[in-house]
Amino acid sequence: MHFSMVRTIFTKDLRDAIRDARVLVAILVPLGIGIFYSFIFDDGDPTTPTATVVYAAADQTVLPDALRNAIGDVVRVELRQVGSAAEVEAEVRGEDADVGFVVPAGFDAALGAGERPALTVSLPDDPMIGAQYVAGAFEPAVRSMAGQEFPVDIQQSTAVQAVEDESVFERLGLRTYMILVSILFLTAMIAMLVVPVILAEEAEKKTLDALVLVASYADVIVGKALVGVAYIAVSVGIMLALTTLSIAEIPMFIAAIFVTAVTLIGLGLIMAGFFKNANQLNTWSGVFLIPVIGPAFVVGAEFGGVTDAVLLALPSSQAMRLITDAASGESIFGGSWLSFLVIAAWGAAAYAVVSWQLSRRQA
Amino acid sequence: MAQTVLARPESDGKTVGHGSDMRGVTGASGTPMIVVRDLRKRYGETQAVDGISFEVAAGEVFGLLGHNGAGKTTTIRMLTGRTKPSSGSAAIAGLDVVSDRDRLKPLINLVFEDQNLYERFSGRDNLRIFAELYGASSGRVDELLTLVNLMDGAKKPVKTYSTGMKQRLLIARALVNKPRVLFLDEPTRGLDPTSARDLRELVANLSAGGTTVFLTTHYMEEADELCHRVAFLSRGTIVALDTPRELKLRFGERTAKVLLRDRTEATIRLDDPADAERLAGWVRADQILTMHSQEGTLEDVFINLAGRPL
Numbered sequence: 001m002h003f004s005m006v007r008t009i010f011t012k013d014l015r016d017a018i019r020d021a022r023v024l025v026a027i028l029v030p031l032g033i034g035i036f037y038s039f040i041f042d043d044g045d046p047t048t049p050t051a052t053v054v055y056a057a058a059d060q061t062v063l064p065d066a067l068r069n070a071i072g073d074v075v076r077v078e079l080r081q082v083g084s085a086a087e088v089e090a091e092v093r094g095e096d097a098d099v100g101f102v103v104p105a106g107f108d109a110a111l112g113a114g115e116r117p118a119l120t121v122s123l124p125d126d127p128m129i130g131a132q133y134v135a136g137a138f139e140p141a142v143r144s145m146a147g148q149e150f151p152v153d154i155q156q157s158t159a160v161q162a163v164e165d166e167s168v169f170e171r172l173g174l175r176t177y178m179i180l181v182s183i184l185f186l187t188a189m190i191a192m193l194v195v196p197v198i199l200a201e202e203a204e205k206k207t208l209d210a211l212v213l214v215a216s217y218a219d220v221i222v223g224k225a226l227v228g229v230a231y232i233a234v235s236v237g238i239m240l241a242l243t244t245l246s247i248a249e250i251p252m253f254i255a256a257i258f259v260t261a262v263t264l265i266g267l268g269l270i271m272a273g274f275f276k277n278a279n280q281l282n283t284w285s286g287v288f289l290i291p292v293i294g295p296a297f298v299v300g301a302e303f304g305g306v307t308d309a310v311l312l313a314l315p316s317s318q319a320m321r322l323i324t325d326a327a328s329g330e331s332i333f334g335g336s337w338l339s340f341l342v343i344a345a346w347g348a349a350a351y352a353v354v355s356w357q358l359s360r361r362q363a
Numbered sequence: 364m365a366q367t368v369l370a371r372p373e374s375d376g377k378t379v380g381h382g383s384d385m386r387g388v389t390g391a392s393g394t395p396m397i398v399v400r401d402l403r404k405r406y407g408e409t410q411a412v413d414g415i416s417f418e419v420a421a422g423e424v425f426g427l428l429g430h431n432g433a434g435k436t437t438t439i440r441m442l443t444g445r446t447k448p449s450s451g452s453a454a455i456a457g458l459d460v461v462s463d464r465d466r467l468k469p470l471i472n473l474v475f476e477d478q479n480l481y482e483r484f485s486g487r488d489n490l491r492i493f494a495e496l497y498g499a500s501s502g503r504v505d506e507l508l509t510l511v512n513l514m515d516g517a518k519k520p521v522k523t524y525s526t527g528m529k530q531r532l533l534i535a536r537a538l539v540n541k542p543r544v545l546f547l548d549e550p551t552r553g554l555d556p557t558s559a560r561d562l563r564e565l566v567a568n569l570s571a572g573g574t575t576v577f578l579t580t581h582y583m584e585e586a587d588e589l590c591h592r593v594a595f596l597s598r599g600t601i602v603a604l605d606t607p608r609e610l611k612l613r614f615g616e617r618t619a620k621v622l623l624r625d626r627t628e629a630t631i632r633l634d635d636p637a638d639a640e641r642l643a644g645w646v647r648a649d650q651i652l653t654m655h656s657q658e659g660t661l662e663d664v665f666i667n668l669a670g671r672p673l
Contacts, residue, residue, distance in 0.1 A: 214469075
């Protein structure tokens with residue numbers, strides 16, 4: 001191999017490929033999807049119910065604080081004061097709030113004096129679980145304001161789910177998970193669409209013949225593979241910057257992306273050998289890309305049996321496991337060495353096929 | 364149209380290349396630059412090239428003529444090291460095209476039949492890429508742009524070039540390493556007459572400068588004008604190989620075109636006794652106004668040998 005020739009081919013393709021609309025789209029689409037996911041998904045605990053509560057108070061009252069104390073962290077409450085009872089009614093009717101209440105003048109004093117002041121609580125026709133819980137929390141709240149002991153000392157214990165029993169989505173957060181899937185999608189698109197398109201175009205327009213008059217096929221292949229690695233490095237960096245996703249184990253993340261990129265580029269180079277031109281490849285690449293990218297989306301789910309075994313044997317599933325662990329800094333999946341081994345085995349097989357294709361081309 | 368390819372390319376005898384090892388390089392006067400011995404190539408059931416042998420001297424313009432599928436491109440692919448022969452051998456400048464391929468690369472170049480340029484790059488960038496690959500100096504790029512009169516359009520993307528401009532750029536690219544042997548695969552196909560004439564002039568200049576030129580073409584007049592020797596390839600074998608003049612004399616028909624007093628025209632085959640008798644009768648009767656003798660054309664020779672025209 002001639003390193004100066006590899007460098008020339010690499011530099012040429014680095015400049016040329018980005019001017020190709022097909023290449024640009026293949027990079028921008030997964031990048032856009034990742035940014036879109038970062039906006040629409042949230043990493044918060046999706047199992048905690050929420051409730052928006054509005055209230056109107058004629059004078060100072062501690063009821064909102066007492067209510068918040070009574071609810072604790074069972075429901076995530078957004079508590080907001082409005083100007084009048086009519087506004088409270090309107091917000092609940094308009095479904096802008098889940099619960100509303102109106103505190104009359106002198107409510108706290110009356111309660112302290114042992115009187116039974118009126119308290120109006122508004123709920124929609126079909127309240128959500130969070131709203132129902134808030135409604136039920138008024139009694140302990142006002143009892144505490146009145147200085148009354150609750151008739152029963154309920155010892156409440158929470159059955160905390162063991163960390164290892166939590167799903168990947170719960171431990172990682174849905175936003176982070178979906179951005180990581182997008183990063184793998186981006187890597188696969190560059191490796192298995194951009195790189196093959198560059199090579200197929202070179203063969204189709206017969207510029208490859210001119211290149212191999214001076215360079216070897218291996219020089220050309222390595223030059224193009226490096227272009228793929230460079231585009232993946234830059235694009236993943238841009239994705240991380242735009243989504244502000246922080247990675248806990250950066251060296252492991254880089255290693256996982258690198259090994260995955262090199263392996264998928266090998267698969268992409270095989271694809272390039274099957275198609276006669278870049279447009280044909282652009283049309284049919286989805287058939288190859290879907291089985292590669294698909295497993296990355298479901299790696300967090302547990303199917304059991306054969307499906308899990310198949311997922312474990314795929315490079316994209318193992319790559320997703322690696323970057324998930326690297327991003328979280330935890331051993332959510334574990335078995336990193338096995339993951340690296342599976343990906344590397346796919347890479348070795350892919351480049352063996354590429355070598356065979358090259359030897360046939362030279363014959 | 365302005366003369367485009369007029370400059371005589373330099374011929375300092377040095378080939379550009381990455382550490383080009385010149386051991387085994389021959390081709391000084393009297394020594395063949397290309398030696399082909401019983402070269403064969405089979406693709407599955409198809410025998411593309413079937414035992415061809417020939418030699419080409421240094422500085423010679425050698426033409427390989429034949430129908431589509433006759434084996435011309437396969438022969439060039441083997442000689443340029445892009446396809447391995449099934450059997451036989453070929454050497455250029457003393458270097459085997461298979462085992463010495465890496466050493467051979469700096470010594471040869473090829474003007475492809477297809478205009479295989481990087482269309483999104485400028486003409487200058489196209490040359491710069493190949494100058495880097497061959498290890499040539501950046502000054503070589505400007506030299507070549509001047510040689511093929513493309514300096515004005517050097518910064519424009521190649522996709523905006525005319526066919527003639529692209530062909531000139533292809534030629535410049537093939538000269539980037541100052542090759543000892545230049546292969547040209549149908550170099551004037553699709554060119555306008557002026558560009559074709561300019562290209563022929565460049566080939567003549569290269570040959571005069573000592574570059575060996577190996578040419579394939581469909582145009583018999585072009586081969587007749589340019590080539591010192593031509594070989595006719597038919598179904599993978601060489602059916603004739605000699606100088607165009609000798610081939611025409613050996614295989615062509617000597618004819619005479621006669622205009623008679625009654626304004627009728629006739630073509631007389633001089634080697635045909637019946638035609639000769641007819642001619643003698645016209646002479647005796649003083650019926651001939653004008654008469655022009657003609658030697659056979661390469662086209663005739665090819666039809667005679669291959670059975671059908673190119």
